[in-house]
Amino acid sequence: MVTPAPPRWDRKMQQRLARGEEAALGELYDRFASLVHNLAHRVMDDEHAAAQITREVFGYIWENPDAYDPKHGSLRSWIAGLTQRQAVHRLRQAQKTGEGTPEEVEARVREASAAARADYIVTSMPTPLREALDRAYRQRLDYRQTAADLGVTEDEARRRLRLGLQLLSTAMDHPPQLDAGPSQRNRGRLL
Template sequence: MRAAALGELYDRFASLVHGLAHRVLGDERAADRITHEVFAHVWEHPDAYDPQQGPLRTWVAALTHRLAVQRLRATETAALAEAGHGSAEATEELERRVRHASVAARADYIVQAMPAPLRAALELAYFQRRDYRQTAADLGVTEDEARRRLRLGLQLLSTAHDTAAPGAPPGYGGAA
């Protein structure tokens, strides 16, 4: 029974987990390892999820983010030590890269999790360079509705820079 539940979770969240890990790490093999670690953690610690803290999807994303950032820090710290760069500048650069990867991962998660009408409007406006009038026509909605969807989508994306606390995972128990 537990194996079937894990299989269902994997089917639902594997692409999310792998995508977030890849976004943070920028490496396919490292993302594969993090994906394995996330689902191993879920298997070994099923009670770690607290429904009172938020949706399962958000918890899985937060776990993925935490493990990926830990891996990024460990990998980069080892590379800096190997190269003989233990300076404050190198440490600041590492933290800047971690923050950038975290914001990018949060933005990816926000876009994946937003309602389809908002996502469709943003995709038309930003990836296909449509203005709100063209977006409205393509979606078959009023211009006011297209502007509303774009505004709401952008408001959601603007939270990608928010953090509940330094080092907080994306969206779990904090700003989402």
């Protein structure tokens, strides 16, 4: 699981990209390519399309490093938003050419939006909550094992897990907002 980059790292990365440092793009790709590919694949359910979207997203970032505004969130969430918008755009284009019913397309869009919100929530939550959820989910530990692994009381482990799950459950509570907010201005040539 990729931990969120500190805002300073985000700003430095943007500056390096703006100076045209190819190594910066490679570093960014190494850090976020799996996020971009997995999110695109989740929306498109197609390996080739996910690979193409991954190339397009990183191409857009390389050509438009100033499109990212640190005031509106982390670089990770901006990249995830770019990916989601591009994948949804592609999915809707495919639907127009007869590659799925409108209902199937919108169901996939809703699913991908919930997954993107869940990813954002998990990466944005405080480290103690994220660590507890990670142990419970990925390592399949119960709250007692999680408490022992984290070196906290069982009550504290239960509290962290409960709060983390409550936060995560909000991912399904909100309708998709695919084309809203400041990111709309930054779409440029990506869509």
